[in-house]
Amino acid sequence: MTDIPDQRAPLAAAYQPADVEQSHYERWVAAGYFGADAESDRPPFCIVIPPPNVTGSLHVGHALDHTIQDALVRRRRMQGFETLWLPGMDHAGIATQNVVERQLAAEGVSRHDLGRETFVERVWQWKAESGGTILGQMRRLGDSVDWSRERFTMDEGLSRAVLTIFKRLYDDGLIYRAERIINWCPRCLTALSDIEVEHTEDEGELVSIRYGEGETSIVVATTRAETMLGDTAVAVHPSDERYRHLVGREVELPLTGRRIPIVADEHVDPAFGSGAVKMTPAHDPNDFEIGQRHGLPALTIMDERAVVTAHGPYQGLDRYEARPAIVAALRAQGRVVAQRRPYLHAVGHCSRCKTAVEPRLSLQWFVKVEPLARAAGDAVRDGRVRLEPADFAKRYFSWVDNMHDWCISRQLWWGHRIPVWYGPDGEVVCVGADEEPPGDSAGGWRQDEDVLDTWFSSALWPFSTLGWPDDTADLRRFYPNSVMVTGYDILFFWVARMMMFGLYAMDGVPPFDVVALHGMVRDQYGKKMSKSFGNVVDPLDWVERFGADATRFTLARGANPGADVPVSEEWCAGSRNFCNKLWNATRFALLNGATTAGELPSAEELSAVDRWVLSRLQHIIVEVDEQFDAYELAKVCDTLYHFAWDDVCDWYLELAKPVLAGGDAAAAQATRRVLGHVLDQLLRLLHPMIPFVTEELWTALTGGESLVVAAWPGPDKSYLDDAAEAELAVLQRVVTEVRRFRSDQGLKPGQRVAARLTGLGRAGIGGHEPLIRALARLDPPGDDFAATATLAVTGHIGVELDTRGAIDIAAERTRLAKDRAVAEREAAQCRAKLDNPAFVRNAPEAVVGKIRQRLAAAEADITRIGAALDALPA
């Protein structure tokens, strides 16, 4: 510390967040504090940011996610780790394409008017102009990311990673192309994976329709009457007696005149409806599967916009127009046997545009997930990856263990194009990174038109950002990542996929050691934030009004692992108040000559008050470290909040005041040093959560270069001091009792009262009498002292007060009686326990001892309160 120039500047009188935040951030970046050095010999600590969408701007969920990450990273940096927090963005296939298409629509053109190449160029142009606003906003929050390593899922390096892993999976037979029923969005005109589909309970109509005539007629129920045009069978359960005679025969499909077979399949539930199901293999995943077993043809009767294409009067109708039309036609024929409305059933919707998904038979690319998902499950099962909190493992397993093959092709233009080429003679060639296409269009070769699911490239994020597939210094150093911090909502979407691809690409090494999950930000009533409800918090608005530190502290304070985080403006104001408290405490310290220069006196040289606060500090350091290690950020905040506010500000500073102002220069000097030390350490501990205000205060206090690179506190056991803590506990109790008396009696705080303190010596705190008098505002007894009230405090301590004419005797009597009742109840409880032989026999010695102590204390209280009551004038 000696050779660092003294940067101490006078602290402004009032805390104004805006004055201290922005300039510090730019200074930190300029100083290179956030840059990681892959060649250093420090232990590595790496977090890659969950890449926000390039279309996005900072919302309060990001603010929570980033606050947690920044806190973890900043602490590790202070602990001497080589820390890398890597920023970047996701190209967000559908979302981004939709944004630009909407823009085009406003200009009256479609992407097809532009053509693929021009459209993609246009998206890049949009990205350059208005994409990534979130990155600038991250600076306002104070995110200590390494800007020199910023990545984008579509940049050159990451695209190479995509090609490389695609080729590898393809060659391993883990990527295949097949005609399957997939989730199709008729508005976005693309396939969707299972997780891009949201299910909601929708109101529909269950119509029972009679197929066939006379003896061979059979009733089926459906919510999607329009699909009957594509029916190619009716299925019943093999053991269903009602229909056994019909299996193998045919019925006439109404409206079409086609005859379709009746088949028997185990999958049919005989208890549902009539027990007979219409089979539409081209438009229902179940029916497709059953159809495969029975060799049923799949008849596609709708196009990609869900418009009916079947010949006949329904051709050209949208699915929602065709449905009632067909029901009406069937009713006219007397074939509608029953109609149940409303009928609630789950319907899938596109997670992007909320359009009802249409199951559609089409040729798509899939990842065979079984072996990958098993490995992803095992990595958690065998403890190589830890989920925090651990209860999420159950949900994780149930998902990875039951995953369907992953549809990765999207009929979009914005994204990584599938690197497969088709030749003139039916050749199919997968082209890896740095490889040339097998031929050109002149030779009859063409590349697959589709792009990859956005999550395909994000699944590579933990290693593609570090240079994979090349063997880079960053990759060697920072893979696996230390922690993945993210919301539980994308545990399946993203975390499971990073696990699958990380394990696959990196020879069985999982992408991170720990997944620290947090919840969703909610409003102060625990309600989900939504625009329509008007309870959405804009974090930048809070940064503006309360400061980035207050915003961060509010979020961190609610960040219980895996749990949702309620926030409100009032709480943010409370966090701002806390920062202000720190500001004022430091200001007071500086005004009173607090210092961090020179050796901290050893415990033997210090007063009990100084030893007490230092002892408390050691406990806090240990506690905070444990809480940090357990990702208990909310507890870290709570611990430090109370230590700072209660112990340091409310007690230590008040206790220090008389010492600092007193005549004992040596004692005052020691306290100045201790005060400087305590604030120094406290600011270090708080820095991960509230970096700006702590930086401002700490540099003013210590003259140090920056808290960002200052050392993280470690506990010093030589300052642990149970005796001092016990002494101060008694002192606090005495002062509190006197204050309570004064408040009860309506004595003005400024009103001096003469008092005699008894029993301090026996309690070992005789030396603290001046302090007690100062805090409780008690004058020494004069010549005419007359005790008119006696306070029974604790142990053997009593306070006799001369309150002639100032107190209400009746009120005092009531108060004491109440206290005595409490003590008596306490004593009775303890006695009951101790009188129970089973308790004494079975309870641990420490517990029994504690109860004995409580009983003794209660009995002493009863005695002293009795004496005090007796001493009251009649």
Next chain:
RNA sequence: GGGCGCGUAGCUCAGCGGGAGAGCACCCGCCUUACAAGCGGGAGGUCGCUGGUUCGAAACCAGCCGCGCCCACCA
């Protein structure tokens, strides 16, 4: 339909086998020379219900009631 989780002070939540806690809100009194974005004091809870295990249960077990979330190809 399957799975997970939650019901503790007015609100939001900690506590998860041995004296019911915090923040905010509330009441009383204070501009006490770091801070009214503050200080001191206080009130407020059969810890969802019912049983069980235990010397001892807010905590562990079972059932019930009430919420919430995730997953899901029963038409």
